[in-house]
Amino acid sequence: MSASTGRARSWAARLHLPTLAALLVVLGAWAVLSWRYGAYVLPSPLAVVAGLGEIVRTGEVWTHTGASLYRILVGFGAAVALALAMGLAAFLSRLARGVVHDALAVLNSTSVFVWIVISIIWFGLSNWAPIFTTLMITLPVVASNIVEGVENVDRRLLEMGDVYRLSGHQKFAAIVVPSTLPYLVAGMKIGFGLALKVSVVAEIFGVTSGIGYIMNYSREILATQMVFVWALVMILVMMLVDKLVFDAVSRRLARWR
Amino acid sequence: MKLLVAGVGKDYLIPVIDSVSFHAEAGEFVCLLGPNGCGKTTLLRIVGGLEPATRGAVLLDDQPVVAGDAHTRRVGVVFQEDRLLPWMTLEQNVALVLRPLGLPAADRRAVARRHLRLAGLAGFEDYHPGRVSGGMRQRAAIARALAIEPDVLLMDEPFGALDAQNRRIMQNEVRRIWQETGRTILFVTHSIEEAVAVGTVLVMLSARPSRVRALIRNDVRAARAALIEDLNTMIMEEVERQQGGASA
Numbered sequence: 001m002s003a004s005t006g007r008a009r010s011w012a013a014r015l016h017l018p019t020l021a022a023l024l025v026v027l028g029a030w031a032v033l034s035w036r037y038g039a040y041v042l043p044s045p046l047a048v049v050a051g052l053g054e055i056v057r058t059g060e061v062w063t064h065t066g067a068s069l070y071r072i073l074v075g076f077g078a079a080v081a082l083a084l085a086m087g088l089a090a091f092l093s094r095l096a097r098g099v100v101h102d103a104l105a106v107l108n109s110t111s112v113f114v115w116i117v118i119s120i121i122w123f124g125l126s127n128w129a130p131i132f133t134t135l136m137i138t139l140p141v142v143a144s145n146i147v148e149g150v151e152n153v154d155r156r157l158l159e160m161g162d163v164y165r166l167s168g169h170q171k172f173a174a175i176v177v178p179s180t181l182p183y184l185v186a187g188m189k190i191g192f193g194l195a196l197k198v199s200v201v202a203e204i205f206g207v208t209s210g211i212g213y214i215m216n217y218s219r220e221i222l223a224t225q226m227v228f229v230w231a232l233v234m235i236l237v238m239m240l241v242d243k244l245v246f247d248a249v250s251r252r253l254a255r256w257r
Numbered sequence: 258m259k260l261l262v263a264g265v266g267k268d269y270l271i272p273v274i275d276s277v278s279f280h281a282e283a284g285e286f287v288c289l290l291g292p293n294g295c296g297k298t299t300l301l302r303i304v305g306g307l308e309p310a311t312r313g314a315v316l317l318d319d320q321p322v323v324a325g326d327a328h329t330r331r332v333g334v335v336f337q338e339d340r341l342l343p344w345m346t347l348e349q350n351v352a353l354v355l356r357p358l359g360l361p362a363a364d365r366r367a368v369a370r371r372h373l374r375l376a377g378l379a380g381f382e383d384y385h386p387g388r389v390s391g392g393m394r395q396r397a398a399i400a401r402a403l404a405i406e407p408d409v410l411l412m413d414e415p416f417g418a419l420d421a422q423n424r425r426i427m428q429n430e431v432r433r434i435w436q437e438t439g440r441t442i443l444f445v446t447h448s449i450e451e452a453v454a455v456g457t458v459l460v461m462l463s464a465r466p467s468r469v470r471a472l473i474r475n476d477v478r479a480a481r482a483a484l485i486e487d488l489n490t491m492i493m494e495e496v497e498r499q500q501g502g503a504s505a
Contacts, residue, residue: 160340163305163332164354164405174353178344256344256385 043225051229060214061233067209068199069237071127075134076195080142080188082135087146087184091153091176100147107140116202125206133202138191145187149180182253189246196238258330258408258441259283260304264313266466267299274300275466276313281443281458286435288452289445290488291462291470292496297445298337298413300462304443305332305411317409333402335412339394341386347373347397348382351404358405368404375434376400392423396430403434412444416451428455449488453481461491464499 012018027045034044043051055061086104089096115136119129153176161171203212211230218226260281267274274296281287289297302308304315309324316322317330341350351369352362360368373382376396386394395415402410412431416424432455435442446452452459456475463470470491475484 156336156338156340157342159307160334160336163307163334164401165357166354167357170353170356174342174345178342257387 040222040224043228047225048228048232051225052232055226055229055233064209064211064214064230065233065237067207068196068203068211071130071203071210072134072192072195072199075131075199076138076192078131079135079138079191079195082139083143083146083187084184086143087150087180090147091150091172097147097151100143104140104144104147107136108144110136112137112198112201116205119202120205127207129206130199130202130210130212134195134199137198138195141194142184142187142191145183145190146180149183150176152183153179182250185246185249185253189242189250192241192246193238196234200234258318259316260285260287260409260441260443261316261319262300262304262313263316265300265303265310265315266312267296267303267308268311272466275468277460277462277467277469278313279458279460279469279472281441283441284439286432286442286455286457287444288456288459289443289462290447290449290452290459290492291467292464292492292499293447294499295462295465295467295495297447297462301411301413301443301445304409305334307334330409331405331407333405333407333410335395335398335402335410335415337414337417339386339391339398341394341397341401343386346383346385347378347389347400350386350397351401354401354405369400372400372404373397375403375437377430392419392427395419395427399431399434403438403440407440410440410442412442414445414447417447424451431455449485449492453485453488459488461488462495464495470495 030042030045034042039047052061086100090100112133115133116129119132119136123129123132157175157179158171161175166174200210200212200215203210204216207213211234215227215230218224218230262277262279264276264278265274266272266276277300279287289300291297299308303310303324304322306322306324314321320330322330341347342353345353348366348369351372352365355365355368370382373379376399378393378396378400381389381393386397389397395418399412399415402412415431416427419427428451431442431444435455444452444456453475459471459473459475460469461471461473462468471488473484473488
């Protein structure tokens with residue numbers, strides 16, 4: 001009997017039943033507050049659902065999500081490539097490791113807004129402004145993780161490689177890369193979340209597509225429900241990428257554990 | 258391969274090894290004994306070329322061992338921990354160390370499987386280290402060391418982490434493998450019973466800074482009990498000296 005209640009509990013947990021119950025309470029409160037304060041301040045849940053249906057039907061959702069994802073992929077992709085180069089430098093030279101550490105400390109302390117302003121000055125009102133901002137904000141996150149991974153490679157395994165006369169390339173491929181991969185994936189997971197949040201902010205300035213642009217535009221034309229709709233789209237994109245990409249990769253990496 | 262340790266000494270902040278000399282003919286099973294902290298592991302690392310000696314020299318078949326030098330002799334090392342790569346299967350772990358020998362992939366697989374079978378791991382080739390017991394991991398590490406057909410096999414308390422039963426099994430296995438392959442083995446242990454059970458030459462080191470306290474040939478079966486007794490007395494004296502020295 002305890003087994004059957006245990007199974008019931010695990011089914012309830014898998015379907016997120018407690019979360020769904022909490023969501024119902026929040027939706028109820030939302031509906032009441034929306035009715036009390038009016039659609040301009042807080043549109044009703046139904047208006048948001050209707051808005052989502054609308055942009056899916058017109059295809060507008062793909063245009064703006066696509067534009068945002070394109071900028072994220074270019075900016076974040078460049079950040080990952082640069083971070084890999086920094087990790088490799090840190091692995092190959094003690095000197096480079098010190099420089100990389102200091103550079104990352106500076107980048108980590110720089111505000112998003114600094115990069116937004118600078119990128120508008122440098123790249124004007126173009127695609128490159130949000131791309132550059134995304135690059136500069138996600139680079140330190142991904143690179144810090146990779147460098148930490150490189151530093152945490154088990155010295156005893158490297159010594160084993162020396163004992164058996166593995167070449168530098170063989171040690172790198174067999175020992176360094178596999179032990180750094182989990183750090184890279186963790187860094188990319190955090191970095192991608194940050195990229196989505198940051199690039200959307202950067203899109204408020206100067207571009208005419210993307211989730212950030214359309215949210216700000218909806219606010220200007222007093223279509224508050226569309227602000228909520230696009231926020232929902234952003235959340236869905238984030239959760240989907242997390243589940244479909246990062247969870248799958250993490251599971252694959254952990255197969256030997 | 259003939260092993261000659263000639264006046265080897267090592268200083269860290271304090272002198273750890275004063276001067277140790279002994280030699281072993283090809284095919285000997287040499288056991289290094291001594292109180293904890295007397296430099297047994299350090300001496301083994303010097304012989305393996307993992308660390309330079311402060312004084313003296315190690316010769317393998319009259320060729321000096323130079324730390325960090327890419328010499329051509331094959332030295333297999335079994336560490337206190339298994340040091341297997343957790344993301345590779347047991348077979349891949351063994352096959353990996355065959356790559357520098359220039360064997361084609363198919364041969365690497367075959368050699369790896371043969372040595373895993375020799376170590377009693379047939380059927381476990383495709384398991385990852387995390388999925389097998391500690392004793393099996395250490396066997397895989399031994400299989401890896403033997404797969405390169407080493408001229409000298411260095412073993413640093415390889416069974417320290419095993420329970421008494423597995424220890425006994427592994428001692429017999431190593432002894433059997435040694436008899437079958439005729440390799441020269443240098444084996445560090447703190448267990449006198451283990452040394453007497455497996456070694457042909459027992460080197461008892463003194464307290465730090467260490468010298469050779471006694472060098473004993475171990476081939477007369479009848480005298481074993483007395484030998485264990487003698488060695489126990491010796492090691493207790495050395496432990497007392499080392500602890501007395503430390504507190505003074």
